[in-house]
Amino acid sequence: xxxxxxxxxxxxxxxxxxxxxxxxxxxxxxxxxxxxxxxxxxxxxxxxxxxxxxxxxxxxxxxxxxxxxxxxxxxxxxxxxxxxxxxxxxxxxxxxxxxxxxxxxxxxxxxxxxxxxxxxxxxxxxxxxxxxxxxxxxxxxxxxxxxxxxxxxxxxxxxxxxxxxxxxxxxxxxxxxxxxxxxxxxxxxxxxxxxxxxxxxxxxxxxxxxxxxxxxxxxxxxxxxxxxxxxxxxxxxxxxxxxxxxxxxxxxxxxxxxxxxxxxxxxxxxxxxxxxxxxxxxxxxxxxxxxxxxxxxxxxxxxxxxxxxxxxxxxxxxxxxxxxxxxxx
Amino acid sequence: xxxxxxxxxxxxxxxxxxxxxxxxxxxxxxxxxxxxxxxxxxxxxxxxxxxxxxxxxxxxxxxxxxxxxxxxxxxxxxxxxxxxxxxxxxxxxxxxxxxxxxxxxxxxxxxxxxxxxxxxxxxxxxxxxxxxxxxxxxxxxxxxxxxxxxxxxxxxxxxxxxxxxxxxxxxxxxxxxxxxxxxxxxxxxxxxxxxxxxxxxxxxxxxxxxxxxxxxxxxxxxxxxxxxxxxxxxxxxxxxxxxxxxxxxxxxxxxxxxxxxxxxxxxxxxxxxxxxxxxxxxxxxxxxxxxxxxxxxxxxxxxxxxxxxxxxxxxxxxxxxxxxxxxxx
Numbered sequence: 118x119x120x121x122x123x124x125x126x127x128x129x130x131x132x133x134x135x136x137x138x139x140x141x142x143x144x145x146x147x148x149x150x151x152x153x154x155x156x157x158x159x160x161x162x163x164x165x166x167x168x169x170x171x172x173x174x175x176x177x178x179x180x181x182x183x184x185x186x187x188x189x190x191x192x193x194x195x196x197x198x199x200x201x202x203x204x205x206x207x208x209x210x211x212x213x214x215x216x217x218x219x220x221x222x223x224x225x226x227x228x229x230x231x232x233x234x235x236x237x238x239x240x241x242x243x244x245x246x247x248x249x250x251x252x253x254x255x256x257x258x259x260x261x262x263x264x265x266x267x268x269x270x271x272x273x274x275x276x277x278x279x280x281x282x283x284x285x286x287x288x289x290x291x292x293x294x295x296x297x298x299x300x301x302x303x304x305x306x307x308x309x310x311x312x313x314x315x316x317x318x319x320x321x322x323x324x325x326x327x328x329x330x331x332x333x334x335x336x337x338x339x340x341x342x343x344x345x346x347x348x349x350x351x352x353x354x355x356x357x358x359x360x361x362x363x364x365x366x367x368x369x370x371x372x373x374x375x376x377x378x379x380x381x382x383x384x385x386x387x388x389x390x391x392x393x394x395x396x397x398x399x400x401x402x403x404x405x406x407x408x409x410x411x412x413x414x415x416x417x418x419x420x421x422x423x424x425x426x427x428x429x430x431x432x433x434x435x436x437x438x439x440x441x442x443x444x445x446x
Numbered sequence: 447x448x449x450x451x452x453x454x455x456x457x458x459x460x461x462x463x464x465x466x467x468x469x470x471x472x473x474x475x476x477x478x479x480x481x482x483x484x485x486x487x488x489x490x491x492x493x494x495x496x497x498x499x500x501x502x503x504x505x506x507x508x509x510x511x512x513x514x515x516x517x518x519x520x521x522x523x524x525x526x527x528x529x530x531x532x533x534x535x536x537x538x539x540x541x542x543x544x545x546x547x548x549x550x551x552x553x554x555x556x557x558x559x560x561x562x563x564x565x566x567x568x569x570x571x572x573x574x575x576x577x578x579x580x581x582x583x584x585x586x587x588x589x590x591x592x593x594x595x596x597x598x599x600x601x602x603x604x605x606x607x608x609x610x611x612x613x614x615x616x617x618x619x620x621x622x623x624x625x626x627x628x629x630x631x632x633x634x635x636x637x638x639x640x641x642x643x644x645x646x647x648x649x650x651x652x653x654x655x656x657x658x659x660x661x662x663x664x665x666x667x668x669x670x671x672x673x674x675x676x677x678x679x680x681x682x683x684x685x686x687x688x689x690x691x692x693x694x695x696x697x698x699x700x701x702x703x704x705x706x707x708x709x710x711x712x713x714x715x716x717x718x719x720x721x722x723x724x725x726x727x728x729x730x731x732x733x734x735x736x737x738x739x740x741x742x743x744x745x746x747x748x749x750x751x752x753x754x755x756x757x758x759x760x761x762x763x764x765x766x767x768x769x770x771x772x773x774x775x
Contacts, residue, residue: 128486231633302631308698370566371566372566373524373566375565
């Protein structure tokens with residue numbers, strides 16, 4: 118099923134079920150007030166949402182309305198916890214190569230995770246509001262999972278069955294703040310402002326054949342100021358799948374329902390048949406440095422727009438699009 | 447006022463008001479179901495809680511009951527976000543000196559913050575459940591604030607008025623996992639399992655004169671296996687006060703209500719008049735290395751107990767005590 122959160126003025130928003138084609142929706146707050154509440158009690162709530170979802174798709178729901186992504190908050194406006202994994206190693210290899218180094222072996226052996234902000238998430242059509250262009254403002258097209266409860270030490274196999282939802286995100290990085298923060302060794306904080314999310318969260322079964330081996334085998338489109346800059350395959354070059362990322366988090370701690378685990382910015386290696394482009398400006402700049410010694414593509418400027426979308430097996434939008442404009446406060 | 451969260455089987459628990467002397471309590475779920483809900487709507491809810499608090503202290507509340515910390519969850523079982531600052535520089539100086547280095551100047555110039563897990567918090571009398579002694583399991587006595595909403599770029603003066611509550615925490619570190627994770631440069635994740643909290647959250651006004659200059663000028667007692675190992679002053683040697691720590695977080699992002707900002711493990715410099723001892727085993731080990739070249743105090747072992755408590759101006763427990771036993775799963 119497909120779920121969205123409507124902005125009703127509350128912090129967690131109002132839960133809605135959205136039709137498969139993203140055309141109509143139905144409030145679900147008679148079942149659970151918010152997606153957060155639904156995740157808190159998923160085994161009881163999910164079958165009821167699923168029933169409403171089927172009715173909606175069959176044209177039998179009582180009070181459907183036109184679905185408007187502009188009314189949406191992030192599907193989960195605040196999470197229990199949020200971490201981002203480094204599943205697309207090509208992205209990190211490029212960064213190291215551009216700096217004249219190599220990716221440490223540990224990154225290939227186990228899934229590396231970093232904590233991210235767990236609140237203040239931005240809706241799919243809300244502006245990106247950031248104070249300074251000099252920060253090196255960069256988009257980052259990324260998939261993420263929403264987890265159920267998972268005990269400490271859970272394996273990837275166990276984790277697989279606890280992936281409740283998948284999300285599409287714009288994981289913003291202030292690239293010019295990264296080096297200084299990394300030197301301090303405390304992880305990125307100022308360099309990672311709020312993440313934005315596509316309007317609709319989807320259950321893995323919604324992907325059908327495209328949910329394979331714990332990966333999402335579907336194309337991802339990134340458009341910057343109207344120019345298609347990325348035509349990537351989200352299931353390729355993924356060194357760790359979603360269950361492995363979730364199990365890595367559970368390695369030393371209990372995971373609670375409503376935890377978001379991002380897979381990291383999608384990055385494909387170019388092949389003879391596929392020139393993937395990029396899902397973040399930094400990746401393009403690193404490639405430019407590797408190829409020609411110098412980064413030429415600038416970071417985002419005020420007024421810039423970014424559009425991030427994933428297409429399903431029928432070429433239709435799976436999560437709805439993220440469409441944002443960068444603005445000063 | 448003093449607030450606690452009773453374990454009623456829900457994820458956010460049941461809000462209760464606790465008398466100043468921690469002897470009796472009164473459920474407050476007629477006012478707000480949980481502390482989280484109270485923080486979401488603080489301006490409206492806090493005066494009602496305050497009124498109940500006054501009635502309780504005056505013996506006029508309707509259905510008081512004996513307050514039992516063993517029934518408590520962490521006051522805020524899951525937060526909007528959680529970060530920990532490095533306010534007690536002596537702690538970090540010791541670490542660097544033990545490793546033959548020096549604290550970088552940046553740590554003295556601005557408050558450094560690291561993200562921490564925002565969920566899965568442990569109650570004051572719950573066991574510490576961790577799988578391996580070899581991880582170097584270490585307690586860490588720490589104060590933290592709970593914030594209201596704060597806009598991006600808020601100053602320390604603005605932040606001061608948005609400190610809703612103060613908490614006492616046991617910030618656990620798996621010290622033997624720190625070096626490897628730090629080398630990866632992504633911040634600590636596996637090395638930082640769930641944090642525990644004392645039973646009661648207090649509003650800053652509850653501290654009276656002891657809430658001074660954005661610091662808590664009160665003694666902190668740490669007892670390990672029945673031996674007093676730390677008799678610290680939480681307002682001394684604090685390079686950044688609570689408003690400064692909160693403003694540091696707001697530097698590049700909006701802060702949302704229910705965010706926890708820890709001040710870092712309390713650490714005092716020894717003086718002629720005061721031998722403070724330690725609030726974390728690591729600090730003692732670093733001191734041993736600096737003094738004699740070798741760490742002799744071992745980390746925690748299964749069955750070990752730790753007790754952390756802060757005394758108010760009258761020598762009474764301010765937050766109630768954290769009393770925990772380390773156990774294997």
